[in-house]
Amino acid sequence: MYGSHRDGDGTARAALRRRITAPELRCRKGREPITMVTAYDFTMARLLDDAGIDVLLVGDSLGMVVQGHDNTLPVTLDEICYHTRCVARGARYAHVVGDLPFMSYQVSPQQAVESAGKLVKEGLASSVKLEGGADVAEHVARIVRCGIPVMGHVGLTPQSVHALGGFKVQGKSRSAAKRIIADAIALTEAGVYAIVLEAMPAELAAQITEAVGVPTIGIGAGPDCDGQVLVSYDLFGMNIGHAPKFAKAYANVGDTMRDAAKSFAAEVRARSFPAPEHCYASDPIAPKAKLVAV
Numbered sequence: 001m002y003g004s005h006r007d008g009d010g011t012a013r014a015a016l017r018r019r020i021t022a023p024e025l026r027c028r029k030g031r032e033p034i035t036m037v038t039a040y041d042f043t044m045a046r047l048l049d050d051a052g053i054d055v056l057l058v059g060d061s062l063g064m065v066v067q068g069h070d071n072t073l074p075v076t077l078d079e080i081c082y083h084t085r086c087v088a089r090g091a092r093y094a095h096v097v098g099d100l101p102f103m104s105y106q107v108s109p110q111q112a113v114e115s116a117g118k119l120v121k122e123g124l125a126s127s128v129k130l131e132g133g134a135d136v137a138e139h140v141a142r143i144v145r146c147g148i149p150v151m152g153h154v155g156l157t158p159q160s161v162h163a164l165g166g167f168k169v170q171g172k173s174r175s176a177a178k179r180i181i182a183d184a185i186a187l188t189e190a191g192v193y194a195i196v197l198e199a200m201p202a203e204l205a206a207q208i209t210e211a212v213g214v215p216t217i218g219i220g221a222g223p224d225c226d227g228q229v230l231v232s233y234d235l236f237g238m239n240i241g242h243a244p245k246f247a248k249a250y251a252n253v254g255d256t257m258r259d260a261a262k263s264f265a266a267e268v269r270a271r272s273f274p275a276p277e278h279c280y281a282s283d284p285i286a287p288k289a290k291l292v293a294v
């Protein structure tokens with residue numbers, strides 16, 4: 001069923017295409033792996049949607065790759081709402097997840113409900129994601145009770161970068177691993193439909209995947225998760241500076257963009273662009289002199 005929208009051939013199967021829902025994603029556990037990629041604008045969303053990506057995450061990583069901050073903390077709920085609206089317009093079939101940014105939900109379950117509601121109502125997200133484990137379980141439960149599906153996120157939680165002492169792999173010690181497993185279980189009991197596992201040993205991610213009844217979506221968490229997510233700028237090879245070990249680049253779009261811009265500049269300087277095929281002709285029956293007179 002999920003593959004039906006990848007035919008792209010106008011057949012009856014392709015006509016069955018419709019937006020993927022949170023309950024469908026939840027049912028994918030142990031069946032078909034989930035593909036998730038971050039998107040921040042209409043065009044990127046449409047291209048990823050055309051490629052058959054299941055989930056578009058409007059991540060607060062936009063603070064780093066779009067806005068140029070060192071971390072995700074400055075991102076506001078209004079900014080996530082704006083980008084989620086752009087992505088929702090581009091996504092025809094992919095499930096769109098809006099990421100709740102730092103301090104838009106941690107304060108109280110009520111604040112979490114209000115922020116999640118805004119992201120669905122104004123941002124047009126189909127579900128929301130938030131970071132944390134047992135500490136935010138009540139927040140998750142309250143959002144879910146309002147009818148908004150929630151995706152969890154444990155392991156390296158970038159909104160806690162200062163408390164963690166940097167963007168570091170989590171769960172390496174036995175006690176830290178036990179805490180992350182307990183967090184994933186608490187989120188599941190609170191009602192999440194999926195959990196992102198970020199930057200942790202592959203064995204720990206495999207253990208969590210085994211322990212919880214909802215799909216795990218890994219990023220730097222090894223091959224045994226129920227799905228994988230990448231930041232689109234990493235996937236396309238558009239990094240400025242350091243890329244994490246887990247960020248596989250499937251293309252070199254950054255270099256392609258630089259080369260294209262250099263070619264454009266060279267042609268403008270050589271006056272070879274625009275060529276005749278890029279120019280509009282005037283109406284052949286309207287003499288030039290008349291145009292000037294008008």
Ligand code: KIV
Pocket residue numbers: 038057058059060061062099153196219229231
């Ligand atoms: O903000 C983001 O892009 C994320 C992914 C790394 C999972 O949370």
